[in-house]
Amino acid sequence: MTTEVRSLREFRMPDVGEGLTEAEILSWYVKPGDTVTDGQVVCEVETAKAAVELPIPFNGVVEQLFFPEGATVDVGTVIISVAVAGEAGAAAPAVAAAPAAPAPALAPAPAEAEPERREVLVGYGPRTGGSQRRARRTTTTTVIAPAPVPVPAVVVPVSVPVPVPVVPEQPSGDRPLAKPPVRKLAKDLGIDLRAVTPTGPDGVITREDVHAHASAAAAVAAAAEAPAPVAAAEPVSVSGSGDVRVPIKGVRKATAQAMVSSAFTAPHVTEFVQVDVTRTMRFVRRLKESGELGRDIRVSPLLLVAKALLTAIKRHPEINAQWDEAAQEIVIKGQVNLGIAAATPRGLIVPNIKDAGAKTLSGLAAALGELIDTARQGKTSPADMQGGTVTITNVGVFGVDTGTPILNPGEAAILAFGAVRELPWVHKGKVVPRQVTTLALSFDHRLVDGELGSRVLADVAALLERPKRLITWG
Incomplete structure (x- = not known):
């Protein structure tokens, strides 16, 4: 039995x-x-x-x-x-x-x-x-x-x-x-x-x-x-005076901890430059109308900013680095994992495109479109947010001219792309209306000195002023 x-x-x-x-x-x-x-x-x-x-x-x-x-x-x-x-x-x-x-x-x-x-x-x-x-x-x-x-x-x-x-x-x-x-x-x-x-x-x-x-x-x-609006389900309590308290947890808690750690660990330096991106905006329209990158490929100014940054990093690879505290060494990374800051209902996340520096313009466009769509739908996987080496934050979509971005922990640089506005600009000796934006580059001064940071930012600006050089360098 x-x-x-x-x-x-x-x-x-x-x-x-x-x-x-x-x-x-x-x-x-x-x-x-x-x-x-x-x-x-x-x-x-x-x-x-x-x-x-x-x-x-x-x-x-x-x-x-x-x-x-x-x-x-x-x-x-x-x-x-x-x-x-x-x-x-x-x-x-x-x-x-x-x-x-x-x-x-x-x-x-x-x-x-x-x-x-x-x-x-x-x-x-x-x-x-x-x-x-x-x-x-x-x-x-x-x-x-x-x-x-x-x-x-x-x-x-x-x-x-x-x-x-x-x-x-x-x-x-x-x-x-x-x-x-x-x-x-x-x-x-x-x-x-x-x-x-x-x-x-x-x-x-x-x-x-x-x-x-x-x-x-x-x-x-x-x-x-999972549906995207997870943050909407978070409970809040209202005090008698009308104050609202929002619990800090999940993505927002991790972001807060990471930003505090980054701000008080890495010595930040931020530099700014105004750029005439009239040709870049024309180039974006041409790529959209011609469909030469592919009929289903989304083309935006952010794509050319990303390509310009990757091209500048190819010329100055020392900025694609990390600080090894234990060994007291600077580690120059072998590939660029390009992070794109994305605001979602659960908070700010920074998924990245693996080995973005090795991609063609069309390949980068496809990867960027997929990354943005996935983030908006709340489907970004944990693996997609690991291993970033440099980041772009597009504050221009909110109508903001620029900012002083805080580094993602472990990264040496982050580029803020501001709003593109029509401004009076001296062009060929005359004051004419031109499409202008402001770029801000924050970098870790332990790894990147002022000369290197300035050269990278100047390269990005020069490439956006004459974007056809992106094809030559890319």
Whole structure:
């Protein structure tokens, strides 16, 4: 006779934003007593970068919700426990009188004995004696906590695997190491094993790895599907005198902390220049009318400002740098990841175009259009906001002439593009109306001295005055 043993499993707050330390629980989709299945979304959380929905990586019945809606929880903290049913006849210790076919003590273990099993993990009781034959094949998941979104860094496993006499299926070519049950699980979930970060011995992909990857991927996908006006849902309280208090959290909290850190860490210098962009505005109209960059490509003055800045950086690569405090070194970056500051309902975000300096004008236009559309829809992923090296902020869209922008933390420079206005200007010895804008370049004076900053800003201005040179330099 067999019995069913129910055990508790804990689901911890994952890191869905590449290094974030906390998240706020926006809403619960389940309550104690509800039945949940592997992959079911149980709650929505907001990090400093995105609002995401979290799927549970196992089946069971909700036992307890550890935090209410609105609570801010550190990454790695248990947020929900689930009662999980063990395998019949497998969860309890072996009974001496139970009939079982004898098996040699040194018999090779079958393929189903997976490396993620432990003697005292959930669903398995401690052994009472020597080796014993398993009753039948089981695929019980032993996920302890979902891993963060895979990034190109060293991943430390949650638990230390113990040696087991199992040889995983050997890969052919670039096929990743995994056993057949794990491959089937990945296939059922629609996951490419080559994208999964392995944590098992010798680079073996375990069921935990597959579930963790599925959980992280679902969280990012949920962030992309979330509606933009998240900020509208933030609660406010009104005092008797009519004051309104707005809680600072999520993107706004992260922005505030980053700007304070940047302002009081990097010595800022800002320089300004007025530029006659009449030819640039004509060039923009010509590109729009001719469609030479592509019929579906959006062309704007910001595109040519971005191209001018990237061209200036190509001539003066020292400005595309970072300060390494620990090593006391200046690190000149090998590629330009161009950030574009975007105001969204959740606050200011700065997604970036990876390796923007290597793109043609048409390629840059396509990437810029996609970045702006994604940001406006609230679908920017955390990965798109990592690794920026220099930023443009377009304050001109608000009718502002210019400003003194604060550096994105870790970056050496940020360019503010002001409003384009028709002003009286001396052109060819005469005062005539011309299209004029003001550019402001802030830079970290530890990395960039006044000469370098001035040369870069002057180059950007000269290129915008005669934009056809962008084609030559680009």
